[in-house]
Amino acid sequence: MSSALLEQLIDAFRVLPGVGRKSAQRMAYHVLEREREGGRRLAQALVDAVEKVGHCSRCRDFSETPVCATCASAARDAHLLCVVESPADRLAIEQATGYRGLYFVLQGRLSPLDGIGPSELGLDTLDARLGEGEVHELIIATNPTVEGEATAHYLSQLARGRGVRPMRPAHGLPLGGELEYVDRGTLSHAFGSRSEVP
Amino acid sequence: MSSALLEQLIDAFRVLPGVGRKSAQRMAYHVLEREREGGRRLAQALVDAVEKVGHCSRCRDFSETPVCATCASAARDAHLLCVVESPADRLAIEQATGYRGLYFVLQGRLSPLDGIGPSELGLDTLDARLGEGEVHELIIATNPTVEGEATAHYLSQLARGRGVRPMRPAHGLPLGGELEYVDRGTLSHAFGSRSEVP
Structure with missing residues (x-):
């Protein structure tokens, strides 16, 4: 690797979910090659959110x-x-x-x-x-x-x-799904909770 | 969306390659829920790299x-x-x-x-x-x-x-690949450039 800062950036990207070594590398190169302004904006948005976003005292969101x-x-x-x-x-x-x-x-x-x-x-x-x-x-x-x-x-x-x-929200077959591909637990639950056609 | 800063962070993540609305949302939630320290580090690494990484005057890397x-x-x-x-x-x-x-x-x-x-x-x-x-x-x-x-x-x-x-580096069949799955251009090139078994 030609630059310690680049290496550090690639490492830092790996805190993101689903981002491994290869994706982190692609992200770092992309930012440096084409999106320096976007990179600056992302850094600022991260700092703002991490510092200022807390939890609602009523709903915890x-x-x-x-x-x-x-x-x-x-x-x-x-x-x-x-x-x-x-x-x-x-x-x-x-x-x-x-x-x-x-x-x-x-x-x-x-x-x-x-x-x-x-x-x-x-x-x-x-x-x-x-x-x-x-x-x-x-x-x-x-x-x-x-x-x-x-x-x-x-x-x-x-x-x-x-x-x-x-x-509880209703559980059962998902709309638009095919019976063949529905998992056994869901199918069994859907049969157990069957209701008469109105 | 409950927070403007959160919305801004989700938007900012979309400058990364291969990151759409849904992944950006997952990244933002992940950072805020579990990786605030990592988020801060990422912001710092981004700023450092964007500001200080330039190009080598000899090789342009x-x-x-x-x-x-x-x-x-x-x-x-x-x-x-x-x-x-x-x-x-x-x-x-x-x-x-x-x-x-x-x-x-x-x-x-x-x-x-x-x-x-x-x-x-x-x-x-x-x-x-x-x-x-x-x-x-x-x-x-x-x-x-x-x-x-x-x-x-x-x-x-x-x-x-x-x-x-x-x-030019040699072009031909990739090692460990199966002939059946090699694309036509590569296969045709490999046959055109065949060499005698030593």
């Missing part, structure tokens, strides 16, 4: 302000609260559905072996919030994995304890 | 110093000069082969339609260098594309005009 725009909005239905594992899940729901309630972002899932318990996920805050009486429905949209299901179970207990209805 | 370490090294064979299109090509040759000569990096290829002529590739500098008499062999390692071949043809004329032997 990323926010520059103590309370995020969604939580502060009067246009959202405060009776509905949707729990998701990550900000990316929240964004996916926001973009795909017409959901107009509020969110609570766990920033993880219960995983005792990794030392992630209820307090790491802010479940004490959530419990207190459910106790305020404003939330009527808790929509538990954790991922359908073993840990996600365990978290969902814990959350539904928490909701019932506070007199709030725990809800 | 990236370098922090006016003349790069390879060109300044007394251990390299100055009779051999290998011309490549990009720093990535140079690195690939350096890592894979035992080549101990010097390099000349075009930072592109002849492409009159895009306004890239001999002067944009520093071929006047190269011509003057060939005229100095130190170089005996010019190894032309441009890519085997139409534009790369045109560039190679131009370079070989340049070399002959200065009494330097123009050379």
